[in-house]
Amino acid sequence: NVWKKSGYHEIITDVNDPVMRGALLILYPPIPPEGWVEPGLDQVVEKLNSLKALGFELTNNAIGDALILFERNLKDIGDTLIDAFANVLRMTKEDILSICLRELLDPERTFEREDSLEFVVNAIDTPEEKILSTFKEYGIENPIDVYLDNNGSLPQDYAFLKNSPIVYKYMLVKFGARSRITRFLMNEITTARIGEAKLRKFNPSLVLSSVTIAGLWNELEDIFNIYCMADVPLELQFLPLIKTCSSDTVIKYLFEGYLTRLFGFEVEFQLPATVQIPILD
Structure with a gap:
């Protein structure tokens, strides 16, 4: 890696979450080009796993970012994202939803729409x-x-x-x-x-x-x-x-x-x- 050879050993840590967001935006572009086909679960998992192989991590913060980033589309792609996160992290869907809830209710996080909260609250038991x-x-x-x-x-x-x-x-x-x-x-x-x-x-x-x-x-x-x-x-x-x-x-x-x-x-x-x-x- 050219960055590590230059002494920048923290490159992956410093850009981890932006890279994860970028990968998801490639899969789900805000303005889909002509001929775009919504990716299935396997494609999302493959993309995230390819980044893991390079040393990137699917952090809790990145999961929270994804919910807000795609909040207007969670009715359509929310279940796929949650299942993909669970697959990549080898966790249950319930565990991922708990992470989502903690991230959305983090006092350090700001957002202006209720879509992401509504999606997560409706998906968990005993909310x-x-x-x-x-x-x-x-x-x-x-x-x-x-x-x-x-x-x-x-x-x-x-x-x-x-x-x-x-x-x-x-x-x-x-x-x-x-x-x-x-x-x-x-x-x-x-x-x-x-x-x-x-x-x-x-x-x-x-x-x-x-x-x-x-x-x-x-x-x-x-x-x-x-x-x-x-x-x-x-x-x-x-x-x-x-x-x-x-x-x-x-x-x-x-x-x-x-x-x-x-x-x-x-x-x-x-x-x-x-x-x-x-x-x-």
Whole structure:
């Protein structure tokens, strides 16, 4: 290998996942040329195995990339990809789907459509249990426990959502407002919204100094409003944390809007007209 002869011994490691993505794009081009025929399972396996023979690896990250790369076509080619990955890695289909779920719920991964999540969730058994388990694997825990263990304070990173907004929207629509998953996520969302309000009060220049933070907080407020509008239950144990909230908007909605609707009272408070509960395509 000319690169290794030049002293670049990490060439395969450095380009591993891009090479895997490139190979899959050759098999499934975004704009198929005239006469293109969709490859079967054997062709996909052969292509991936040929790369393995050269020292490349089908990593978990590459599998996650593939799901998002082909998310618009998973209804047609998803099963072939999963079977091919299982064949190449000598794993069961269930094991591959578990990898897919972990990759899609990785807080470091961002995506904007629900197609890949829908494909994987529909393909696995007991999805709620596995999703909750995956969230916990990534350290997404009940924030009130952290709050109480830290003498009434939370780390600054609790003022931001852990996952992409599409994850929260998808879970609400897929499993419903009363599901264990959405209740679990409501804990995180409410804590983040309160944390945001505190940071805005005590460090008002923070949001002005960072376009990224401003964007993340806009997403957070949107998700918080959507979950409240859907009446996702909030655990009573969160009341001590809510008492520390410095945002009149959050308090007003929680007590005049959200909580009163749960108990059947008539209220006048309304969310912004732009807030809508999402619908899966």
